[in-house]
Amino acid sequence: MGDYAEYMILGYALMGAVLGGMVARLVWRWRALRRELARIEQIEAEERGENAP
């Protein structure tokens, strides 16, 4: 490890944290929305079943 290695590690760690956070947020929001959509579709199917002649 040469001069200022601790600042280099800090810089790369910050980059990794922000980039990782961006990816994690995309994944988390995608999963949450898929769950929400599945729930809406389930309610829709139940409503249709109840209203069927």
Place this chain on the structure above:
Amino acid sequence: MTYSARRTRWLRALTAAALVLFVLALLMDFLYVGPEKEQGEAQRIFYVHLGSFLGAFISFGVSVLTGVMYLLRRDARWDVLSLSGVEMGLGFSGITILTGMAWAKPIWQTWWTWEPRLTSVAIMWLAYAAYMMLRAGIEDPEQRQRFAAVYSVLAFGSVVFTIIIVRVRPDTIHPVIAGPTQADPTGSFEVTGRIRDTLLFNLFVFAVITVALLWHRVRLENLARLVEQRKLQALTGHWGD
């Protein structure tokens, strides 16, 4: 919302390529190129610092172009791209600011100074953060999209300002890698040989990562709007319309 299998395959391939290229870029940053003679290991930060700024520039560039397209066509798909560009741009410019601070501490002996480039990049970040607040504050979707598109065009002025400021202000201490400058920066270094190769590869990799993330963000926004639409249909009793 359904996408063609071909497009999804392209997105998966691009995502895999971005991941592999990112690992290769890190290997280059740490193994291919050595420490700079005066700045030591801290100089390696420069590769991701500049790469992330390119990512921010591409993202904000997409935002302004699609903002203009929205104003011309009034098609919500352009608004999706514009919003995605701003959100990704905020992330990438956040990386630029944070990595710059990590580099500045050993080289400038301070985490932050209000010199022209740092001030302009802070203004740029805040201008785009305000874009997100503007969107959150408008209820009507059509009005929100119109206002956001106009704002994205205005906010891009801060990106141009950030790029040119180091070339026109003689009192900046921020290093300029390419092109002329009137200033005498602190922390400059010669870009030759392996430093140049590593820099160019990092710029390419960050461009690929930016496109991949933007594509995923667009799909996420499309899904979010579909869910909102389905909720509205459920509330009004128009299932499956």
